[in-house]
Amino acid sequence: MRCGYCPQQKLIDTYSRDYPKDDKSLTLYKFLACLTNIPKDVRIDFAGFSEPFCNYNIIKMIRYANSYGFKIGIYTTLFNFPIDRIGCIEDIKFDRFVIHLKKNFKLQKHKDQFKTNLKILVDSKIDLSYVAIDGVPEDYLDIIDKGINKVELISRAGNLKEMVKNNDVGSCFKSKGFSQNVLLPNGMVYLCCMDYRLKHCLGDLLKTNYNKLTRDSHYELCRKCEFYKTK
Numbered sequence: 001m002r003c004g005y006c007p008q009q010k011l012i013d014t015y016s017r018d019y020p021k022d023d024k025s026l027t028l029y030k031f032l033a034c035l036t037n038i039p040k041d042v043r044i045d046f047a048g049f050s051e052p053f054c055n056y057n058i059i060k061m062i063r064y065a066n067s068y069g070f071k072i073g074i075y076t077t078l079f080n081f082p083i084d085r086i087g088c089i090e091d092i093k094f095d096r097f098v099i100h101l102k103k104n105f106k107l108q109k110h111k112d113q114f115k116t117n118l119k120i121l122v123d124s125k126i127d128l129s130y131v132a133i134d135g136v137p138e139d140y141l142d143i144i145d146k147g148i149n150k151v152e153l154i155s156r157a158g159n160l161k162e163m164v165k166n167n168d169v170g171s172c173f174k175s176k177g178f179s180q181n182v183l184l185p186n187g188m189v190y191l192c193c194m195d196y197r198l199k200h201c202l203g204d205l206l207k208t209n210y211n212k213l214t215r216d217s218h219y220e221l222c223r224k225c226e227f228y229k230t231k
Contacts, residue, residue, distance in 0.1 A: 005066055010196040011049050015184065018198060022186035028057040032064060040069050043095055044209060048182040048193050054080050059088050071095040079100055080115045090125050098129045101148065102113055103137045119143055123165035181213070189213055215217045 015024075023030070038044070041045065044065045046052035053076060055061070065072055073096040105111040121128060122145055130148045144223055182190050187206035190198055201212040 006049070007196050008050060011198070014196070014198045019184075019186055019188075023205045024185060025131050026185040027057055028060055030062075030185070030206065031057070031061050034183060034187060035065065035068060035070075037205050037208065038070070042179075043071040044071055045073040045096075048074065049196065051077055051079045053082065054076070058082075059085050062089055064091045064093065074098065076100065076122075078114055083117050083120055085118065086124055086126075092126075094126065096129060097126050099138050100132055101130055101132045101140055101144075103132070103134045111128070115140070115143065159163065175219075177214075191219055191221060 009016060015022075020142070035044075046058065046062065051057055052074065062072060072092065072094050074094060075096070075098045077100045099121070102114065103164075105114070118140065122143055128146075130144055130146070132150055134150050136148055136150060180192050181202060182193055183197070184190065184198075184203055187204050189202045189205050190212075191200035191202065200219050202215060
């Protein structure tokens with residue numbers, strides 16, 4: 001699913017150019033192999049560059065990660081959500097399960113399906129949170145059982161709009177030690193969910209333990225990011 005907040009075409013173009021023969025979707029085999037290189041104190045977030053429920057094996061991945069003792073976060077627009085399999089994950093205590101409340105849909109049937117899925121999830125045992133980026137959709141307020149986190153649209157580190165480079169000394173206040181990374185389908189790990197042009201590769205999680213991935217003291221991408229704060 002593509003939306004104005006996630007410049008996925010930049011990711012598609014770069015990944016296809018840099019890894020033309022590699023998997024376009026993370027396989028269950030590679031996911032499980034990567035889990036063996038991740039310490040248990042690292043939370044597994046199903047989010048990042050794209051909609052997690054577009055992966056065919058997402059439910060199995062969630063259940064495996066949970067059975068191995070990892071904390072789990074979900075960030076989703078509910079696009080392609082397998083509502084008939086909600087019982088497979090309803091017993092999991094998610095650390096976060098965040099639903100992006102999309103306001104504008106190109107087709108009415110997509111909005112109707114979203115509302116149907118949202119109602120079923122609200123009635124489930126899963127503890128949900130909500131975020132609205134393009135304004136609070138008022139027609140969901142009769143469904144949602146708690147407050148909505150309102151978020152302003154940002155540049156995604158200069159990927160959505162040009163940003164002036166900040167040359168002052170600083171750091172990311174969202175990810176201490178640059179540990180909020182993104183795993184690609186081929187096992188390569190990139191800096192964060194702002195790195196849509198894949199500029200900062202930390203290593204191969206299929207071959208390297210998560211704690212031994214290469215992390216620098218600063219990155220050029222950060223200097224155009226709203227989450228970069230000067231000291």
